[in-house]
Amino acid sequence: MASGNATERLVDAAALERFVAEVFERAGAPRDEAERVADALVSADARGMTSHGVMRVPMYMKKVRAGGFKVGTKGKILRETASIILLDGEDGLGQVITWRAMEEAIRKARDAGAGIVGVLRSNHFGEGAYYALHAIKNDMIGLLTTNGSSNTPAHGGRTMVAGNLPLTVGVPTDKELPILLDMAMCASSKGKIAYAAKKGERIPPGWAVDSNGQPTDDPQKVLDGGWILPIGGYKGWGLILILDILSGVLTGARLGLEITDLFTGEPSSPQGLGHFVMAINVEAFMPVAEFKRRMDARIRSIKQSELLPGVTEILMPGERELKLERERRKNGIPLSVNVLDQIAVVAKELGVAAKLP
Numbered sequence: 001m002a003s004g005n006a007t008e009r010l011v012d013a014a015a016l017e018r019f020v021a022e023v024f025e026r027a028g029a030p031r032d033e034a035e036r037v038a039d040a041l042v043s044a045d046a047r048g049m050t051s052h053g054v055m056r057v058p059m060y061m062k063k064v065r066a067g068g069f070k071v072g073t074k075g076k077i078l079r080e081t082a083s084i085i086l087l088d089g090e091d092g093l094g095q096v097i098t099w100r101a102m103e104e105a106i107r108k109a110r111d112a113g114a115g116i117v118g119v120l121r122s123n124h125f126g127e128g129a130y131y132a133l134h135a136i137k138n139d140m141i142g143l144l145t146t147n148g149s150s151n152t153p154a155h156g157g158r159t160m161v162a163g164n165l166p167l168t169v170g171v172p173t174d175k176e177l178p179i180l181l182d183m184a185m186c187a188s189s190k191g192k193i194a195y196a197a198k199k200g201e202r203i204p205p206g207w208a209v210d211s212n213g214q215p216t217d218d219p220q221k222v223l224d225g226g227w228i229l230p231i232g233g234y235k236g237w238g239l240i241l242i243l244d245i246l247s248g249v250l251t252g253a254r255l256g257l258e259i260t261d262l263f264t265g266e267p268s269s270p271q272g273l274g275h276f277v278m279a280i281n282v283e284a285f286m287p288v289a290e291f292k293r294r295m296d297a298r299i300r301s302i303k304q305s306e307l308l309p310g311v312t313e314i315l316m317p318g319e320r321e322l323k324l325e326r327e328r329r330k331n332g333i334p335l336s337v338n339v340l341d342q343i344a345v346v347a348k349e350l351g352v353a354a355k356l357p
Contacts, residue, residue, distance in 0.1 A: 017035075023346065023352055036093075043130055051191025060124075061346045066268040068266070070093075071093060073097075075090055082112050083108050087120075089123070089273075094126065097119060098144070102279065109284075120274050124273065128145070128166050128167075128168030129321070133170055136178045141170065142169070142170040142278070143277075147254075147273060148164065149261040151164060162244050163259070165240050165244060166183065166243075167183060168180075174289070179316055180322065187228055188207050193228065195336070196219040197220045211224060211226050251275070253272060258272065
């Protein structure tokens with residue numbers, strides 16, 4: 001079914017999820033792992049995070065078929081205390097490993113009040129909100145981050161030393177939509193830049209620079225040796241460094257140039273990423289119902305703020321995406337025709353009998 005844009009098509013979310021799961025299963029993933037990855041990717045598209053959605057399927061399949069992403073493993077525990085676990089991802093699918101990490105963090109938080117899981121030897125886990133929402137559904141505050149391949153220089157430098165790292169925080173509420181902050185420390189993600197390049201679109205001024213460090217609105221110039229700028233200049237770079245320490249240095253994962261780039265690295269080489277996953281048990285501080293009432297009251301007080309001219313509503317972090325997900329799961333997800341064609345090619349190579357929905 002066509003959308004209003006000739007370069008896009010509306011796709012039913014549930015049907016798309018079943019199709020993507022079959023693709024991963026055909027590639028050798030156990031059914032539960034295939035469904036986990038499919039659910040994570042389609043959920044990202046439903047929330048408007050197309051850079052972390054099904055456009056990743058061809059790249060993931062390339063890694064799976066070459067052995068860089070290993071199927072059939074959920075990781076193993078290397079160290080464990082009352083509140084902390086160090087999890088070896090064994091080079092498994094990032095979504096599968098990170099889901100287990102959040103599950104373990106929630107388990108620890110139920111007993112200790114807070115649970116932290118450090119992960120090493122993992123791979124790209126997609127959209128962080130997917131795991132924070134799992135904590136929210138368990139009446140916990142969820143927090144996670146990951147390190148990544150080097151595509152960002154230190155403030156004042158031009159040598160790539162760290163990734164454009166994300167911070168995700170989810171907070172449960174009662175009647176109001178949950179708070180869901182999911183942001184990279186740079187103006188955009190590399191996935192969004194790549195998606196804009198695929199569609200032949202320009203990117204907003206101030207997002208990135210070319211290989212000479214000059215401002216550009218051409219996403220292809222960013223991909224060809226340029227980089228995305230940190231938010232807030234040196235402050236954004238400082239946040240990247242802290243997240244890199246928590247997810248990479250602390251966990252024993254690969255660092256900087258040791259990490260295999262998802263886009264340009266050898267497909268048979270695991271990325272070796274590190275993740276930092278945390279769950280905070282609200283019940284350890286106060287009854288969950290009381291906390292949720294307080295959260296609702298806080299949100300409503302903020303939304304009652306006097307508005308600037310031209311502004312119709314104050315939105316909470318994640319509100320736009322959660323509302324979009326409701327609409328898209330009902331009416332369909334708009335996806336680039338190019339992305340759909342690429343997925344169809346991969347599916348055909350794997351002998352998937354079903355057609356794209």
